[in-house]
Amino acid sequence: MSIPQPVPVSWKDFGKAANDLLGRDYYFQGSSLEVKTKTPSNVAFKVAGSRDAKSDAIAADLEAKWTDKKHGLTVTQAWTTSNILRNLVEVEDQIAKGVKFDLSTSLSPEKGTKTAVLNAALKQPGFHTRASLDVFRGPTFTADAVVGRDNLFLGAEAAYNVTEGNVSRYATAIGYLSHDYSITVHALNNLNTYHASYHQRISDSTEAGAKAVYDTKATHGGVALEVGAKTVLDQSSYLKAKINNTGVLALAYSQALRPGVRATFGLAVDTQKLNDVSPSGPAHKVGVHFVFDS
Structure with a gap:
């Protein structure tokens, strides 16, 4: 008797472990804040804002999310400081088990631009497929x-x-x-760009990964490489580090200050320009991100 196959990851989650390791938590473009709350009526609110260290531009958005687990319905609405209204309606496991539909829309009243994307997904043992229709683009x-x-x-x-x-x-x-490691190879952009990624969970507290990107149409040529690692220091903090082939070293340190409050500090240093000691200069960057989750 054969063992039932699990549902595969979706297309967008191919290489997710390596991408999260090398891409998340590195806040060195300025300061940002995220506040999350939840009401007794099962409505979750999230306010997120950021200030760019170079331009001092401030961007923020307010998001409200309502979930009805009994009927598999989720409605998310957001309003940004650039006056863009976003809506997302999701329905899952109602027509059939493993079937999900969602409609994502956005509207910019000032510019008169709008988008609407209808998505459908089917998840079954050994098979995962998605389809989407972008109504206004094409x-x-x-x-x-x-x-x-x-x-x-x-x-x-x-x-x-x-x-x-x-x-x-x-x-x-x-x-x-x-469970311990993953290897993925992508051929993207009409098979003109190739991504290879590797992720390994060395122990319960340590993981490492690497990513290589080769663009056959790039004028500079060569392969872009990036390697990184994460280690959990204790129950409330962890440290991440990565470096790429251009010599840019990035560090991230995350600390839980108290229940529901976390601060993450980021630093990027160009090791080929160590004489540039200004943290806000072109070679080195610093940033911080705070999360309040009640």
Whole structure:
């Protein structure tokens, strides 16, 4: 009797472990704040704001999210300081188990621009597929699918421009994902850009990863490399570090100050320009991010 296969990761989550390790928590572009609250009526509010260290520009948004777990319904609405209204309506596991539909829209009253994207997803053992229709851009129909067996996964994506009648984008990927480590290889942008990533959980408190990107159409040529690691210092703090092939070293330290309050500090140093000691200069950058979650 064969063992039932788990549901594979979605196309967008291929290489997620390495991407999160190398991309998240590195706040060195300025200061940012995130406040989360939840009401007894099951409405979650989130206020997020940031100030760019170089331009001093401030951007923020207010988001409200209501969830009805019994009926698989989630409604999210957001309003940004750039006067953009965003809405997301999600319905999951109502038509059939593993089927999800969502409609994402945005409106800019000042510019008169709007977007609407209808998405559908199907998750079954060994198979995960998604499809989306961008109503106002093209319209463009995009579909992706991932099949998996025994930790080996294969995926592909394609976008079709309905108006022009041609395939505007296609990509493929292969990966091996286990509890301890994962390896993924992407061929993106009509097979012109190649991404390879590796992630390993060395122990319960330490993980490491690397990523390589090669663009066949890039004028400078060569491969962009980045390696990083994360270690959990104790129950309330962790430290991350990464460095790329251009010599930029990035550090992130996250500390829980009290229950529901966390601060994350980021630093980026260009090791080829160590004489530039100004933290706000072009070579070195610092930043901080605070989260209040009640």
